[in-house]
Amino acid sequence: MDMLSNEIREVLGRVSTATLCTQLFKRGFHNIFMRGVSALHKPGRLNLVGPAFPLRNIPSREDLDVIEVFQDPDHPQRKAIEPAPPGSVLVQDCRGDKTVACCGSILMTRLKVRCVAGMVADGPVRDSGAIENLEFPVFCAGRSPLTNLTSHHAIDMDLPIGCGGVAVYPGDIIIGDVDGVVVLPRHLAGEVAADAAEQEDMEEFILGKVRDGAFLRGKYPANEETKRHYLNWKRAQNSDGIA
Amino acid sequence: MDMLSNEIREVLGRVSTATLCTQLFKRGFHNIFMRGVSALHKPGRLNLVGPAFPLRNIPSREDLDVIEVFQDPDHPQRKAIEPAPPGSVLVQDCRGDKTVACCGSILMTRLKVRCVAGMVADGPVRDSGAIENLEFPVFCAGRSPLTNLTSHHAIDMDLPIGCGGVAVYPGDIIIGDVDGVVVLPRHLAGEVAADAAEQEDMEEFILGKVRDGAFLRGKYPANEETKRHYLNWKRAQNSDGIA
Amino acid sequence: MDMLSNEIREVLGRVSTATLCTQLFKRGFHNIFMRGVSALHKPGRLNLVGPAFPLRNIPSREDLDVIEVFQDPDHPQRKAIEPAPPGSVLVQDCRGDKTVACCGSILMTRLKVRCVAGMVADGPVRDSGAIENLEFPVFCAGRSPLTNLTSHHAIDMDLPIGCGGVAVYPGDIIIGDVDGVVVLPRHLAGEVAADAAEQEDMEEFILGKVRDGAFLRGKYPANEETKRHYLNWKRAQNSDGIA
Amino acid sequence: MDMLSNEIREVLGRVSTATLCTQLFKRGFHNIFMRGVSALHKPGRLNLVGPAFPLRNIPSREDLDVIEVFQDPDHPQRKAIEPAPPGSVLVQDCRGDKTVACCGSILMTRLKVRCVAGMVADGPVRDSGAIENLEFPVFCAGRSPLTNLTSHHAIDMDLPIGCGGVAVYPGDIIIGDVDGVVVLPRHLAGEVAADAAEQEDMEEFILGKVRDGAFLRGKYPANEETKRHYLNWKRAQNSDGIA
Amino acid sequence: MDMLSNEIREVLGRVSTATLCTQLFKRGFHNIFMRGVSALHKPGRLNLVGPAFPLRNIPSREDLDVIEVFQDPDHPQRKAIEPAPPGSVLVQDCRGDKTVACCGSILMTRLKVRCVAGMVADGPVRDSGAIENLEFPVFCAGRSPLTNLTSHHAIDMDLPIGCGGVAVYPGDIIIGDVDGVVVLPRHLAGEVAADAAEQEDMEEFILGKVRDGAFLRGKYPANEETKRHYLNWKRAQNSDGIA
């Protein structure tokens, strides 16, 4: 998995997932938002951003998924924790099962120590109180104390999966903020980041006008005159920045 | 749409939706509470109150609902933002779709500037972090970054709609608090407000007794003696108020 | 209902429901976690713990469940509030109905005054803002202003019920924390509490190692060497405590 | 449980559940139709009709609901089969669980031999192919091969229950046809049967007119003239019957 | 509403909805299939085909939707039955409510007598046994005996609606077969019909080869050689037809 450039990562960390969805909608992508997945932690000023490292779970089976399997240091759930690269996002396919946790605080702590960027799953986590206080971004489907073996059997990693109804290929860029989690196809990261930054500048300008009492008509969406005003405002801002 | 009297609006702003539901239940109304709709903002001491201004969305269609439609200043989603009267509540029928946002922070800001009382929808909103901080009451079905065009086509306004499984006729009174959103048929607003205020006084009196250790029997529900005590207490309170 | 010993109650108050689920999984119990039930209050440092006192609701019927029934001081919903023993947990079977509240703040206040330990239901509550501030543990399925009569008819108490998809026999131990609510069969309370306390000590030791950068392999799960180190650490801690 | 008169049973066997719902709607009953319950057998010309004999299931528990319990001839599931009176309808509360069967063909055969009128459940049955061919009315929530112990613990009988979201009191009249299953409160059986029969006569008359090309206006609903024509038609029919 | 040409109607009556979905997918349409709607009758050799005549239902309200409203010959539910043009399809928006019927056999009989092509709804019907035998195409969401007033208030007709999650504009072409119901935007009817017919010819040719044991590779999808063989086969067939 080739890593994200710092520049693109920085931009994707400050634009909203809403803006990214608009940019992807323009390019014909509709199914990019994970359903039923939200921030467990209080999302901060910066988004979760990183390339996906997928872990796939299938339903557990009573003879295979007994408590003793955890004695095996090569159990796939634990094994997936070590190879997930620093800066990546561990993404778990839990088949949308909302009842059983996919992991708990010890594994999340290990991910944090290893500088993995965050964890995303379409299932709940356990020890959720401890995880909330870990200062580690976790987006999941709520909370459950049940051990993963109750429903899940970790089966393989680094293969394409579904999560929250969305395709996740290894290396796709995962972005999470307070609205939820979006999957950005890897090859579009650069151009979408650039256009998203531009869109947000324009919307900041428009929002200022709306706050000051402007009618929507002509402002949102912007007509030619508003676009001109925006460009002037932006130029002014930039020279301010330079000065 | 004739506006609410200030008096009724004031009462409906401080009684709870729970009390209103009891009053409506007494009058034979069971289906008055919007399912799946809750406060995005932290509800304050006063309720959201106002007559409904409905906006109807139907499913989007791929050839009609392209990003370019937003260039049209008469696009119904944006158009509905301007005519919603000050003091009213914009109510959106999103058919209970929990995946796609019905609006974002620029439109909510415009509603606030125009002194619309709040927004209610049975679908999510985007830019939800910004909207939470807007000091503008929004009750909705969670958060999603997806643009409304992904599922919705705003089609008409000021017609009767369904929202959260409840009929909303233009001008019906919308009340929202931490328990959720209730629809009060317009013609009942006055009498229900009066009876609700009376019920809450009585329950405040009973709650005091319960806090002090009273048995429920005779107190809740109140028997004749308790009702007498309540009337004395109320008279005392009122003369205190006068004094 | 024989009460819990103070010792077991104390242990169950500080181990997590996640640890209890692992202990019950080891003993062959998979269906012990209530689906769709979460803390309304902000859970504190200590869990809700207590033997279950069940209250069963069946669907309401329009001729039986009229507002006038509340004039009857023997109405089962109110009646159940008085016999629930101090220290017990009132558990309501609401058949998973998420739309209609099963109770409000006056009854919760009475339970609190009577030193009942808490209330658990697989349906919502009303007056939820007041209940949040009551310093009384309530685990439920969200919020709704609708009076219980809209869907529920309280029918009997102290019989086995289902709640959140789990069997609850009178006297089973209910434990609730931020992950949710677990039902511990009465006869297992002692041994599960002891093993859970031991497990948490071990996991605290391991978590310390992981925080310090240890690899998972050999630590989690613990191999023989780690177990030896843990026993030394524990001995040291205990003698510290004595010193 | 006092039995239905033959006369009322005969009428309820030939009017439709749709007509019964209209009659109950007129009397203020809205929640009388079991959701998710339909005929497994091909319903015949005559409805299933009989007073309810309820059997309640709660969630199973892994230590109690082991295969060995079936060695107990007093196991409640089997025990309920013998006391259900001839002519009654065994109604099972399965909490709407669609995954696990509540019974199979041997128990259904025993009910048939004992002249029980039929079985209704808001869960599936197993051996569904054999039951379809049994000439015994079964209304349920589909098919599943899983033994009831997988989710259900039969706990008591002849108590009020919920089934398909509807209250069922022992002795309430259960009526099932191709549209589904309706619960008729016991004390209304006589008057509702009489009015339903009258309504169906009128609708047969109207349907004849509609088939012959009549406009709906004036016919459906019937205006005064149509009602007169109907009465004449009915008188003629009756004298035909007599002649 | 301008009617369909007989030619296009004939073609759309014999191609499958599966083929139509492929043709619409090629043109960028994904959301064209009504979820949860299936044939009540046994679909025949020919599809239901006709332009949509929409009827919109909103949730009922207890004071407005009383049984007496049916005395009004202008009640919208009944009124919609008369103006639906011969050859059209009455399409009802029931908001996906699966519990309450939207209509019964008298209204369906009137539609049939008036030569309306069929009825489609995302809710159930009542008198479903009689409707099955009516030789009138009805696609709906199952069966329920409950009168429409229990949940529905017919509010307006001939406006755009949603049905089964799909946008339906007045005049859009509705096609129903055993796979379900598809909505074909009006302006595409001609070109899609032509391409669908061509696709089905090709697939009939391929299916013949597959039945005879051909490998999929080169046949399905067809490579250039297979396409040539198909064209020869088709030419041969046509000259056979002519001869």
Added chain:
Amino acid sequence: MDMLSNEIREVLGRVSTATLCTQLFKRGFHNIFMRGVSALHKPGRLNLVGPAFPLRNIPSREDLDVIEVFQDPDHPQRKAIEPAPPGSVLVQDCRGDKTVACCGSILMTRLKVRCVAGMVADGPVRDSGAIENLEFPVFCAGRSPLTNLTSHHAIDMDLPIGCGGVAVYPGDIIIGDVDGVVVLPRHLAGEVAADAAEQEDMEEFILGKVRDGAFLRGKYPANEETKRHYLNWKRAQNSDGIA
């Protein structure tokens, strides 16, 4: 994948899935029945039986899953059709998506020609009318005309998957009858088949007694005397068979 012996296949073809579930329950297996999957065809006297050949689908993506991909003869959906061994069952993981078909009649015909035993999926099929008439066992989640590309991207085969909430490892034995589809772990096939055959003999004997009017007590479950009678009956039957 080693094939099933003819003997075991024969036994598994005539015992019911209900009996298999009882045998697996006895061995501690609860999660073996596919939820939401039922026979599209009318199941015959013999079950579908065969080792699983899994095909995994992930969510589709708009830039990858365009109609042109079908020009690729190596497209995984089509590719999976050829290597599925004769006698095996193609099992598709559709993530429980009920809206979009996973395959149509041409691929099912190819499977049939290739002597694959049947197809199982937790999603719908298209061309369902043609498939019903194919005399090829298909168990799926209903019908939909939408092409698989609308939601699915076939990604790999012969890996462990989930289907209908159950783990399916390559080579596990799939059995389908009118009650639905059960997954039998490969290594248990022989012993479970033998015990199931024995159980069905016993139940046939008991059913005969119940049909003749026997009380359940002592018969079902069988007490020692009944077991003795059964053994005599069986011995008699076998010698009849021999004679």
